[in-house]
Amino acid sequence: MTGFPILSLMLLVPLAGALACLFLDAKGARTVALAATLINLALGAVLWLNFEVGGPQWQFQEKVELFHGFSWALGIDGIALLLIELSVFLMPICIGASWNSIEKRVGEYMAAFLLVEVFMLGVFTAQDLLLFYMFFEAGLIPMYLIIGIWGGADRIYASYKFFLYTLLGSVLMLVAMLWMIHEAGTTDIPTLMAYDFDPRVQTWLWLAFFASFAVKMPMWPVHTWLPAAHVQAPTAGSVILAGVLLKMGGYGFIRFSLPMFPEASAQFAPLIWGLSMAAVVITSLIALVQDDMKKLIAYSSVAHMAIVTIGLFAFNPQGLEGSMLVMLSHGLVSGALFLSVGIIYDRLHTREISRYGGLSINMPRYALFFMLFTMASVGLPGTSGFVGEFLSLAGIYQVSTWTTAVCGTGIILGAAYMLYLYRRVAFGEQKNADAAAMPDLDLREILMVVPLALAVLWMGIYPESFMAPMRADIAALDARLAQAKPRGDASIAVAKDKPAPAEAAHEGAH
């Protein structure tokens, strides 16, 4: 497959689809959007089949000197490959979820969605720093429009908050990028990943990148845009926001912060641990008291993302692999959960949990799938959630037992709020007549949830399929981090002196 610009093609297909959708009527736009995303899914399958596991680190590379100051350089490693697969897999489902629920301005909606896909794939494939930044920022525009035009009642506030929060985060990153380009004299990401910046400067660069990725991730306490955006966005918007856009933050850490600034990453690891511990406990407790289903799942996303960050900053292969798997699993599961909420929202037009009840009686098939996704979110063994969370926690245990202990409670709290949600929605008596009269899943909805359910089970039962492509890249990253790895508090050999990181992390939890 060498030489064929498949990555450019994957960007071009949705772009062409988006332009076509602008000029089509509702029916035509839906068909074109579905066709474009399905073509991209097929291309994604081709990409995966042709990806050489254990081959060169960067594959499918393309480089065209189209511009002055930066170049059209694309290429992927295993980490990017998996996130691309996640994106192209979720996109047709998003289009399906919007099939009937979006009635006004369908052409523009589909165009905005396809543009989101272009920019997401661009972020994961870009091999040029400025090209990456452009894709990273450009995604804001269509997402702003999706939330603002097709969102719920309070959509204007949510769209502003989403846009300005993320923009403020990323402009600081741009200054850091400009300095790096000045210092290293190149915009090529693989080169920069191997460039050793002065550790004193790394501190500042790391903070600038952190400002952007922490907001995008989102990490506590800069997560407040997420519940607002999620609640107000249309179902498909929430799916893509939780499923893929949040992963840009994690991808940013794994692609930029860790390999480019290893010393600074080690220096700030206690900060990350502290924020993650706070996030797990606080947002889980907040999720427990929510009346709004979407808000509950949004807060659970913040908690899950905290598991990702502790895995990333565990500085060992288990943690890194675990956090990648949590990202993939969370992409599938939270997407599926938002979809499940959307399915009943389409019927009753409310997200209030107390308006539902006893759905397992009149919607047994729905209750089954919802159960599966709930369990996957909790992290039941056999579902995708378990593998990643276990690996992440196992990874962080080697460096900070305190963090492991606190974040471990997240699993228990997660079970509490998810099962409580499930009980209130699916079990109990059918106290609302209109909820009790809702029909079960139709064919379109089954076609959307079955692939998600299969993927969740696949990742839970045989995660090796997903770990194999990234193993070499994780190993390379681990080798890069070895020079700065913080000492652990769990290995007996170093038990004599108390390590400082654990104390700082402990303080962060208060």
Place this chain on the structure above:
Amino acid sequence: MDWVQSLRLIAPEETLSIVGLVLLLVAAWGGDKAARLISILAVAALVAATFMVAPALCGGAMGPDTSAFFGQFRADAFASYGKILIYLSAAASLVIAPAFFERYNAMRAEYPILVLFAALGMGIMVSAGDLLTLYIGLEMNSLAAYVLAAFLRVDGRSAEAGLKYFVLGALASGILLFGMSLIYGFTGSTSFSGINAAISGGVSHGVVFGVVFMLAGLAFKISAVPFHMWTPDVYEGAPTPVTTFFATAPKVAALGLTMRVMLDAFGDQAQVWQQIVVFVSLASIVVGALGAIGQRNIKRLMAYSSINNVGFMLVGLAVATPQGASAMLFYLATYVAMSMGGFVAILMLKDADGEAVEDIASLAGLSRTRPMLALALAVIMFSLAGIPPLFGFWGKLLVFKAAVDGGMIALAALGFAASVIGAFYYLKVVKIVYFDEPADVVTGESDVWHKAILAVCCVFISPLGFLLTGWLGRLADTAAQALTAAI
């Protein structure tokens, strides 16, 4: 340096002067009936002048061969870059005018002639090699501009704008002249190279005062904070085609002139003026962004937007390096396209009777009644906000890259952070146009010329513009090189 050579170098200026004078005679005998013919001829003259100056830019003209009349006038690549932008924006301002003025029966023959003379003055400004040339060009442009601002005689706001512009403009010219006289007194020369030589050993207090006064006068002309107060009033009151003209060509001329004075005459003593420019730049970014938030009139909003953008461009000047100058020139080109597009889009906002709509709230739901116009507005707003992948981003990136490379990281970080404030009001326009329920106010038909110019501007600032980065970047580099090599 002989006279023939000098006269050959100022051929574009000669063409414009002669055409302007001839057209004045045509207007005297032909009256307002000839207005259309005069417009067409004026556009032709401007386009011809553009072609006459283009070779200097493409050929990278610089050095002593390009200086006419003993260094008073410079026809180098830098001047050529500025003049191309000026002449083209002046021509576009003429093309869009008839559709607007004819409604008020105000399409008089003076309009194209005044624009022509203003463009001539601006061409002299960017070519200035001497304080006196500078002043002649500046006043030639300003006198035409004062009349243009008050061109719509029946409209009280237009008259007010003209008067305000004249009083404040005259004051600024006085301040500028005072600064020039101080500099002449303390350096003994009015030519930029003479001043440069005189201060090479160090700067006396008198010269510092002179520089401060000159910068104050120039800051007025480029509407930079704290001398920006006239801008919203003049932009709002002047007829929209005139505002379009004000927001494009004079910005290029005044910024080009400022670059000439600072980087050429005072280029070796940058530390004298750098702090002032840093302050003016940051203040313009912040005040421009904050001031725009409460605006209800879209022309006033665009006025604050232009203050904001001038602040970003001055970042390039504050660095005082050739790279900064080049970034600034690049930004100017994209800014002219965005500004032109923005005001042409405003011209196209008309209600069913053809009356101009300037109230931002009346644009509600424009995306459903006029989808293409709404899309163009959104593209322009996001581009002005500097959000990639629109082309406006690249200009911002270049000036801040110059700042980072020049060691002014704090300036870059503050400027970028302040750009987020600016994003807020650009988003507000997009929100009103796209999110709100239709107000069905803007229903009037648009002129075909307006559509054409808007389309050209939008394609330029769309992501397709990035394909031009190489070509435009080289031209800007050449122009910047010519500027810094002139010393």
